[in-house]
Amino acid sequence: MLLITQSEIERLLTSTDYIDLIEDAFAAYARGDTSPSRLAHLDSPPGEFHIKAAGLDGVVAVKIGACFYDRPATLGRPSIVGVIALFDAGNGEPLLFLESATVTRLRTAAATAVAVRHLALPDAATLAVLGTGAQAAAHITAIRAVRPIERVVVWGRDPAKTARFAGEHDAVAARTPGEAALEAAVVVTLTPSTSPHLGLADVRPGALVAAVGSDAPAKRELHDDLLGAATLVTDVTHQCAEVGELHHRPSTPVKAELGEIVIGVKAGRERADDIVVFDSTGTAVQDVAAAQALYTAALKNGTGRPLPLWD
Template sequence: MLMITQSDIERLLAPADYIDLIENAFAAYTRGDTRLSRLAHLDSPPGEFHIKASGIDGVVGVKIGSCFYDRPATLGLPSIIGFIALFDGSTGQPLLLLESATITRLRTAAATAVAVRHLALPQASTLAVLGVGAQAASHVEAIRAVRPIDRVIVWGRDQAKAGRFAADHGAHVAATPAEAARQADIIVTLTPATQPYLGLRDVRPGALVAAVGSDAPTKRELHDDLLAGAALITDVTDQCAEVGELHHRPETPVRAELGEIVLGGTPGRMSADEIVVFDSTGTAIQDVVAAQALYTAAVKSGTGQALPLWD
């Protein structure tokens, strides 16, 4: 079994590499070329654990991730930590063990970029980022790879942190989420909020809202009127109904899953004035294809070290 570190992950693949990788994963899922993605959630106050599993092309991956949002303050460590184990799907042989938070950050931003590629207006140039945690910088970079973003507006609960992020990324700071969103063609919500804070009146016609923060039953970022007034696209509908924005308004009609749009079977946007919401809960197949690509790159380059579990 091979093990690679966080620095190996960052060196083996460039952030932009994940966009096409994740787009292909959405397409493969829709074609039925993957194993069903499985999700388990365990509360462990003051934090939580997520367990995700899926498979493709003869490999199976399992991710165990913990989210403890007090870790930066209490331990001086990141709030999200975990690992992915990749297996040979035909023999059960372990192939790779790797740190998961870096992959989660990169593949999540890539999934949003895929949604932007297919759902945002072609001329979209203003991006609002709501939340300035670990996902924020990767989202700015990934979205800039698929749209001509010339203005970024950020909001964060910690305004000092938002100011530092803005200085580092040439962005403007908004005082409220609504102030940021009302100026934007693309809005990305990246908070662990449990109460909705973004409504229909905060989003202008033609905007795309990528709702990324809601990945557990208790989390929610969007008001009912925004879900009711927008076209809803999901990553995986069943999972969104379990832990995403759809969980909180299950009667919301779903136009399509993103993979259907990637394959061209369903139009994502019907008009230039339509508001579109992408409910992104993060699927196991995204983790698996990323781990598979990293395993291939590690073996080819001789990166990593053997992990002798059996001696």
């Protein structure tokens, strides 16, 4: 079994590498070429654990992610931490063990970029980011790779942190979520909120809203009126019904899963003034695709070190 570290993960693949491999993973899922994406959720107050698993191209990945939002204050460490284990799907042999938060950050931003590539207006030039964490920075980079973004507007719950983040990323700080979103052709919501903060009146016609923060049953960022008026596209519909925005308004019709749009069997946006919501809960298919690509790159580059599990 091979072990690779966080810094090695950062070096082995670029952010644009992730966009293409995650697009391919969505396509494989839509064609039925993956094992089902499985999700388990375990509350552990004051935090929670997410367990995700899937298989692709002869390998299986299992991720355990811990989300404890008091970790920065209590431990001085990031709020999300975890691990991924990659296995040979044919014989169960462990292949790779790696830190998961870096992979999650990069593959999540890549999934949003795939959605932007297929669902945002071609000339989308303004991006609104609700949230100021590591995911926010990764999303700005990934979305700039697929659209000609000229202006970034950011909102966060802490005005001082928002101002610092805006200064670091050539962005403009907004006072409210609606103020940020109303300017933008692409809106990304990246908060752990449990009460919605973005409604229909906050979003302009033609916008794509990527709702990324809702990945547990209690989390929610979008009001009912926005979901009800929008064209809804999911990453994996059954998972969105469990933990995504769809969980809070289960009557909302789902136009398609993103992979179905990628392979062309379903349409996403039909009119320029459609508001489209991408319900992104993060799937294990993304994790297994990223882990497999990192394993291949590590072997090619001689990166990592053996992790002996048995004496």
